[in-house]
Amino acid sequence: MTNTAVIRIEGLSKSYQTSAGLFPALNDVNLTIMPGEFVAVMGPSGSGKSTFMNILGCLDAPTVGSYALDGRPVASLDRDELALLRNRTIGFVFQGFNLLQRMSLRDNVALPLIYSGIELAERQKRADEMLAKVGLSDKADSLPNQISGGQQQRVAIARALINKPRLLLADEPTGNLDSRTGEEIMALFDALNSEGITIVLVTHEADIARHAQRQVHFHDGRIISDELTREIAA
Amino acid sequence: MLGEAWRAMGANRMRTILTMLGMVIGVGAVVLMMSIGQGAQYAIKQTISAMGSNLFILLSGSTSAGGVRSGHGGGYTLTISDADAIAELPGVQAAAPIHPGSAQVVYGPNNWNTSVIGSTPAYLDARAWPVVSGSAFTASDVRSATRVALIGQTTAQNLFGDEDPVGKTLRIRQSPFTVLGVLALKGQGMDGRDQDDSIIIPITTAQRNVFGTQFPGSVRMVMVQTTTQEVMPEAELSMTALLRQRHRIREGQDSDFSLRNLTAVADSAAESTRVMSLLLGAIASVSLLVGGIGIMNIMLVSVTERTREIGIRMAIGARERDILLQFLLEAIIISVVGCFIGLLLGIGGALLTHTLTGTMVIISGSSVLVAFSVAATVGIFFGYYPARKAARLDPIEALRYQ
Numbered sequence: 001m002t003n004t005a006v007i008r009i010e011g012l013s014k015s016y017q018t019s020a021g022l023f024p025a026l027n028d029v030n031l032t033i034m035p036g037e038f039v040a041v042m043g044p045s046g047s048g049k050s051t052f053m054n055i056l057g058c059l060d061a062p063t064v065g066s067y068a069l070d071g072r073p074v075a076s077l078d079r080d081e082l083a084l085l086r087n088r089t090i091g092f093v094f095q096g097f098n099l100l101q102r103m104s105l106r107d108n109v110a111l112p113l114i115y116s117g118i119e120l121a122e123r124q125k126r127a128d129e130m131l132a133k134v135g136l137s138d139k140a141d142s143l144p145n146q147i148s149g150g151q152q153q154r155v156a157i158a159r160a161l162i163n164k165p166r167l168l169l170a171d172e173p174t175g176n177l178d179s180r181t182g183e184e185i186m187a188l189f190d191a192l193n194s195e196g197i198t199i200v201l202v203t204h205e206a207d208i209a210r211h212a213q214r215q216v217h218f219h220d221g222r223i224i225s226d227e228l229t230r231e232i233a234a
Numbered sequence: 235m236l237g238e239a240w241r242a243m244g245a246n247r248m249r250t251i252l253t254m255l256g257m258v259i260g261v262g263a264v265v266l267m268m269s270i271g272q273g274a275q276y277a278i279k280q281t282i283s284a285m286g287s288n289l290f291i292l293l294s295g296s297t298s299a300g301g302v303r304s305g306h307g308g309g310y311t312l313t314i315s316d317a318d319a320i321a322e323l324p325g326v327q328a329a330a331p332i333h334p335g336s337a338q339v340v341y342g343p344n345n346w347n348t349s350v351i352g353s354t355p356a357y358l359d360a361r362a363w364p365v366v367s368g369s370a371f372t373a374s375d376v377r378s379a380t381r382v383a384l385i386g387q388t389t390a391q392n393l394f395g396d397e398d399p400v401g402k403t404l405r406i407r408q409s410p411f412t413v414l415g416v417l418a419l420k421g422q423g424m425d426g427r428d429q430d431d432s433i434i435i436p437i438t439t440a441q442r443n444v445f446g447t448q449f450p451g452s453v454r455m456v457m458v459q460t461t462t463q464e465v466m467p468e469a470e471l472s473m474t475a476l477l478r479q480r481h482r483i484r485e486g487q488d489s490d491f492s493l494r495n496l497t498a499v500a501d502s503a504a505e506s507t508r509v510m511s512l513l514l515g516a517i518a519s520v521s522l523l524v525g526g527i528g529i530m531n532i533m534l535v536s537v538t539e540r541t542r543e544i545g546i547r548m549a550i551g552a553r554e555r556d557i558l559l560q561f562l563l564e565a566i567i568i569s570v571v572g573c574f575i576g577l578l579l580g581i582g583g584a585l586l587t588h589t590l591t592g593t594m595v596i597i598s599g600s601s602v603l604v605a606f607s608v609a610a611t612v613g614i615f616f617g618y619y620p621a622r623k624a625a626r627l628d629p630i631e632a633l634r635y636q
Contacts, residue, residue, distance in 0.1 A: 054630055100546065111550060
């Protein structure tokens with residue numbers, strides 16, 4: 001493993017222009033995440049954790065401060081280069097799964113590969129491998145609305161992982177699932193983390209956050225606590 | 235990418251078909267209108283070239299008897315020698331004096347009333363009317379007023395049936411005439427008359443033996459053909475000058491003849507047909523434009539509807555140009571497929587029009603190509619704006635869209 005931080009954030013602030021004036025969503029945030037960490041970002045709604053995730057995922061840009069992903073400052077990148085980062089370096093898992101309803105599960109999983117310029121046959125082969133990894137190889141030709149929520153989230157995780165990203169970002173991945181299914185999904189995250197993938201997960205459930213080694217609490221746009229809760233597995 | 239576009243279109247089949255229909259109707263209308271317009275232009279052109287090209291018609295002036303004026307072509311102020319003199323002018327190809335009339339014509343048990351034209355061999359040149367079997371009469375036939383005739387196809391059919399008329403003798407108002415030749419098929423004239431229902435005989439014979447005239451050697455009408463269309467204005471001036479001189483008309487006095495430019499009449503007919511077909515094309519183009527706007531409309535709806543999908547695609551690494559291409563491709567497929575169906579319908583419609591009404595239609599490769607490329611361009615043009623709108627979406631906004 002390299003010593004370069006996957007995420008290095010310094011003095012980051014983000015404010016939005018609203019009708020009531022400038023609204024500060026994030027205020028002077030500093031955070032460094034090393035390769036292989038499993039971090040839970042916690043906090044009440046409106047604490048800025050979603051905005052923080054969007055910036056981490058290169059979907060949004062900070063107003064002030066610097067963000068280096070894998071040692072590269074993100075601010076200097078143009079839209080196409082950001083798209084490339086989202087495609088290759090980052091995998092996204094959303095609370096609402098965000099699968100494309102008209103496509104088979106295989107095509108959903110293979111979608112990022114289209115934007116990597118990979119041939120159809122190769123795309124399908126890799127999508128089938130990923131589906132097997134999340135235990136859904138028998139459903140490859142089903143549509144998203146034919147399977148359960150937990151299964152949909154597995155498909156979304158397979159999609160996020162297909163380009164072998166260094167960083168997996170998950171925004172309330174268990175928020176729409178019952179607790180038992182949520183635990184299954186978390187078990188999957190644990191397994192992925194033990195393979196070496198860096199995971200940042202937003203949640204407000206303490207049970208879910210327990211799976212992480214490190215918990216970062218947000219309040220009113222600031223980090224109020226940052227503690228190691230569990231030793232990194234050897 | 236193509237598969238993606240196909241899937242998106244399949245998901246909203248009815249909408250896709252309706253959008254396409256706009257394009258189908260536009261292209262179909264353009265192709266149909268253009269082929270009808272071009273057909274009309276071609277028909278007019280045929281009629282004009284059958285009439286003969288670069289033609290003047292010279293009419294004698296009016297006479298006045300007891301206060302009753304006869305109008306143009308009323309008197310016999312022109313002579314055959316006027317025509318000969320005009321033929322000598324530079325730029326004049328042929329000048330044929332004409333004595334027209336109609337007469338009952340008899341061959342064996344058959345008789346037929348037809349138009350009998352007394353003229354000279356120059357008439358055939360001016361009208362571009364060749365003899366298809368036998369031979370034409372000559373200047374010496376005109377000089378000696380021989381009883382020879384050239385007959386049109388309709389007359390030949392009515393008098394001789396399947397017999398070969400060449401060398402046979404027919405009677406025009408009791409006078410026997412030898413048929414020297416049969417004229418080529420000419421078809422309908424500008425005035426709608428059957429030009430093949432006629433007989434041409436030497437003008438001298440017509441005046442002496444058939445119609446009779448008070449003024450032998452004088453005619454009411456001379457047909458003049460120039461070498462090219464460019465020399466027509468010049469020829470008009472020199473003919474007028476020559477005739478005024480020959481008729482001893484003083485400065486300031488009215489001419490005792492009038493000169494008409496037939497080609498100008500024909501040209502204006504051709505021009506009005508051209509304008510008509512342009513107009514048809516323009517109206518059809520409007521529907522093409524409406525079809526294009528339909529595409530834009532639907533694509534905009536589609537972009538709005540799929541905002542969230544666009545957000546997801548961006549979150550997993552789609553670049554601006556990937557999204558742009560995806561939506562543009564849909565617009566292009568709709569317009570190209572619509573175009574193709576429209577093309578087939580337009581061609582089918584044109585053929586149907588031809589079958590049902592007998593209207594001449596011409597489906598030219600160029601008009602098909604123009605319609606196709608215009609429609610494809612319209613599709614790309616109107617598809618570009620919504621596609622760009624999709625590509626420029628902010629990923630976060632798009633992801634949050636419900």
